Amino acid sequence: MKTLSDQAVGTAHGKIILIGEHAVVYNEPAIAMPFMATPVEVIIEKINGGSVISSSYYQGLLQTVPDSLKNLKSLIQSICSDLNQPVDGLSISISSLIPPERGMGSSAAVATALVRALFAYFERDIAHDTLLNYVEISEKIAHGNPSGLDARVTSSASPIYYKKNSHFASIPLHVSGYLIAADTGMKGQTKKAVRDVARQMERASHQTLTIIKKIGHLTEEARLAIQDDHVELLGELLTLSHDCLKQINVSNDRLDHLVDTAIKNHALGAKLTGGGRGGCMIALARTAKQAKLIAHKLMENGAVETWIHALGENSNE
Structure with a gap:
C-alpha cells in the first residue's frame, strides 16, 4: 500500500x-x-x-x-x-x-x-x-x-x-519585453460595465458595434505580434485598444491617468485590463530598466501596487 x-x-x-x-x-x-x-x-x-x-x-x-x-x-x-x-x-x-x-x-x-x-x-x-x-x-x-x-x-x-x-x-509566446501591471486600489466593476455597454449597444448600436469590431481587429493583430516578436507593434495595439475602451465608457479617470503616466514615461503601450471602472491597468516596456522606471512612476501617480513580468525567453535587461 x-x-x-x-x-x-x-x-x-x-x-x-x-x-x-x-x-x-x-x-x-x-x-x-x-x-x-x-x-x-x-x-x-x-x-x-x-x-x-x-x-x-x-x-x-x-x-x-x-x-x-x-x-x-x-x-x-x-x-x-x-x-x-x-x-x-x-x-x-x-x-x-x-x-x-x-x-x-x-x-x-x-x-x-x-x-x-x-x-x-x-x-x-x-x-x-x-x-x-x-x-x-x-x-x-x-x-x-x-x-x-x-x-x-x-x-x-x-x-x-x-x-x-x-x-x-x-499562442506561441515569442514576443520579448516586460509587462507591468498596476493596481488602482479600486475594485473592478465588471458586471456594471458589461451592463452599461449592453445599454449603449441598444442606444447606439452601429457606433458601438463599430468600436467592438475594431477591438476584435486589434486583438487579431496582437496575436500575430505576439507570435512574430513585434513588441513595438504590440504596444501600439494596446494603446489603441484602451482608446476604444474609453469610447465605450468602461475606463475611469484613475485608469486613464495611469495609462497616460505610463505612456509619458516611454511605455510602448498601455491600457486598462479586465472589466474596467477600477481594477488594474497594464503597460509594456522593452527592457527591465524601463519597466522598473514605469512601475516607479505609476506608484508615484496613484497605483497602490505594481508587478513586472518578463515576456518570452529572450527578454533583455
Missing part, C-alpha cells in the same frame, strides 16, 4: 487580459496572458484530527469556513471522495500574491494550486482536462457561470486566445 506524502505543494499564477475585454462578450476574440509575477502556492501537510485551512482570509477548521471559501471546501470534498481518501487530517496553507476582485484570476489560481497540491499529496497523477474540470467545480460556486478562461490561463505557461463559447487556443 502506498504511503501518503507528509507534505505536498501545488502552484499556479495570476492572469491578465492582454486585449479584447468587453468585445469578447460580442463574439470577438480576446487574449489572456499567464502572469507569473503573482504566484499562488498551496502546501498540504499531514495532521491529526479535522482538516484546517490557513489563509489571509481565514484560519480554522475546514468544516467551518466562511461563505467566501465554500468553493474550496466543496472542491476538497469532491477530490477526496473521488480519490477515496478521508477529508480529515489535512493542514492546508494558502499563499497568494494575486489581489482579489481585480480581474487577475485569483479564485481560479487558488483552486488550481489546491487541486495540484491535493493530487500530489495523495500521490496521484492528474491530466490537464481533469484539473480544469475540478477548478470548474470551484469556479461555479464562486462565480456562477465561469467561461473557463481563468482556469486555463492560471494553469498554463502560454497566452490563450479565446472566443466566447467556442474556442480556446494556446
Whole structure:
C-alpha cells in the first residue's frame, strides 16, 4: 500500500487580459496572458484530527469556513471522495500574491494550486482536462457561470486566445519585453460595465458595434505580434485598444491617468485590463530598466501596487 506524502505543494499564477475585454462578450476574440509575477502556492501537510485551512482570509477548521471559501471546501470534498481518501487530517496553507476582485484570476489560481497540491499529496497523477474540470467545480460556486478562461490561463505557461463559447487556443509566446501591471486600489466593476455597454449597444448600436469590431481587429493583430516578436507593434495595439475602451465608457479617470503616466514615461503601450471602472491597468516596456522606471512612476501617480513580468525567453535587461 502506498504511503501518503507528509507534505505536498501545488502552484499556479495570476492572469491578465492582454486585449479584447468587453468585445469578447460580442463574439470577438480576446487574449489572456499567464502572469507569473503573482504566484499562488498551496502546501498540504499531514495532521491529526479535522482538516484546517490557513489563509489571509481565514484560519480554522475546514468544516467551518466562511461563505467566501465554500468553493474550496466543496472542491476538497469532491477530490477526496473521488480519490477515496478521508477529508480529515489535512493542514492546508494558502499563499497568494494575486489581489482579489481585480480581474487577475485569483479564485481560479487558488483552486488550481489546491487541486495540484491535493493530487500530489495523495500521490496521484492528474491530466490537464481533469484539473480544469475540478477548478470548474470551484469556479461555479464562486462565480456562477465561469467561461473557463481563468482556469486555463492560471494553469498554463502560454497566452490563450479565446472566443466566447467556442474556442480556446494556446499562442506561441515569442514576443520579448516586460509587462507591468498596476493596481488602482479600486475594485473592478465588471458586471456594471458589461451592463452599461449592453445599454449603449441598444442606444447606439452601429457606433458601438463599430468600436467592438475594431477591438476584435486589434486583438487579431496582437496575436500575430505576439507570435512574430513585434513588441513595438504590440504596444501600439494596446494603446489603441484602451482608446476604444474609453469610447465605450468602461475606463475611469484613475485608469486613464495611469495609462497616460505610463505612456509619458516611454511605455510602448498601455491600457486598462479586465472589466474596467477600477481594477488594474497594464503597460509594456522593452527592457527591465524601463519597466522598473514605469512601475516607479505609476506608484508615484496613484497605483497602490505594481508587478513586472518578463515576456518570452529572450527578454533583455
